[in-house]
Amino acid sequence: MSAGNPGDRLKPATGATVGAALRVEGVHKSFDRLEVLRGIDLVVSEHDVVCLIGASGSGKSTLLRCINLLEPIQAGRIFVGDTEITARNVDLNAIRRRIGIVFQSYNLFPHMTVLENVTLAPRKALKQSRGDANAQATELLRRFGLADKRDEYPDRLSGGQQQRVAIVRALAMQPELLLLDEVTSALDPELVSEVLDVIRELANGGMTMVIATHEMSFARDIASRVYFLDAGVILEEGPPEQLFSAPREARTRQFLQRIIAAGRL
Amino acid sequence: MTARVSRETRAVAIALLSTAVLAAAIVVVATRSPGWGAFRAYFLDWAIYRDSFPEILHAFWLNVKLFLVAEVIILPAALFLAVLRSLPGPVFFPIRALAIAYADLFRGVPTILVISILGFGMPALGLSWLPQSEFFWAVVALVLVYTAYVSEVYRSGIDSVHASQDAAARSLGLSHGQSLRLVVLPQAVRRVIPPLLNDFIGLQKDTALVGTLGVVEAFKQAQIDQSATFNGTPYLVAATLFVLITIPLARFVDWLVARDKKRQQAGRAA
């Protein structure tokens, strides 16, 4: 797992909507009266790594859950590749197989071994044979340094190992798009880097990702574009060099200053 | 090391001693009570105990059969009912409402009334195509009542599995049914084994209510023996039999729970 140089990666011209892996158009989301997303537009090209930053409660997790159709939206449209996933009569399960998501709290299945966690969906949703699924899972686990944890139960693993298993579990479905929701927030500081290294390696491999994160230096390092969410709208977006060094909006500056004051940039 | 061993030995000794003291106190209080002689003659007649035992044991076999037949139906039926209640969305509202009404009704009515209404009422309808056997209606009554209880146990288990487990399963592209069957229910059922056992024990005891239909099970047989001998010792026989079957049940589930825990801690595949 080498810390890759972002420059190594083949980046398509930013802003190109042709071949967009993900397009979010005017998405509104409310929980009862509370409007959490108030018209979100977002385009992610293939092989792009987009980071979502913003204060707690600004709607980052909600946006990711909407993209994965775990939450219904009230208005707007979402496209993955050429498919409008928010259209009526789409097959939710088929769509979700194309989009991986990894949660802050890992959410591994505690009654299954690591191998069973990773092979469950390939076997039951993609109807892979046990042999094929096991072979693929074993290879992925080996790649991410988890080969010897194959037959352990999740509660015997460290937080960092659990989160890496959760990432492998999502990858086993060979998703077109991977959503990561603050995947290092629940980890002890010394375990953060092993998970970030995995994400770097995925970025170097060309995985298209949308990452909600509070790790600003990581975002600056890895993102092709950064979106700043504020109270349910995207207040500002741009390449990381620009957004972090010369933010246009006063609220973005405020947010970054608070982060700097907290020693996280 | 030796210090620990001696400490453990001492703990066992203390436990034994305090138990013996308490038992002695109970015996002293009971035997000194003014009615002890009469009580002893009425309930603790060894000859009657011995003589009535075979017949009551034979009748008790019916309790065991009632329990086994009912339980085999209740376990899957209650799970099915719990799953019906967890169906999402407005489409399934009528089904959820029916399931709730059923559970409310049969948890509200005393078991003995359900047994009496079905056991006396159904044969009284005079419908030739309806089964007439009291055993049949007794099983139906017990199944109706205990399915309502056990489905609540399952449901609390399903609710105790955090929604994020379902979200994780669904996000991988598993269907609602697959998530329920492969992710939620295995965790839910494991958690409810102890309360499920309590309902097992309750059901085993409630098989004695079937005696009201005239079915000669252990309690009814004890009643018959009691009126023949004018002595209450046959009730003690019946009580012994019920306790003999519920205690191993309790220990068995303790063992299951402990094994499960150990297995997870050892990190071994099942």
Ligand SMILES: Nc1ncnc2c1ncn2[C@@H]1O[C@H](COP(=O)(O)OP(=O)(O)OP(=O)(O)O)[C@@H](O)[C@H]1O
């Ligand atoms: N299921 C829900 N029901 C009601 N309100 C919700 C629900 N989920 C989120 N919210 C609300 O939506 C708002 C946005 O929450 P969200 O979790 O998306 O924020 P976030 O940007 O991910 O914050 P954090 O950085 O703390 O993770 C919050 O005000 C939150 O209370």
Ligand SMILES: [Mg+2]
């Ligand atoms: Mg969040």
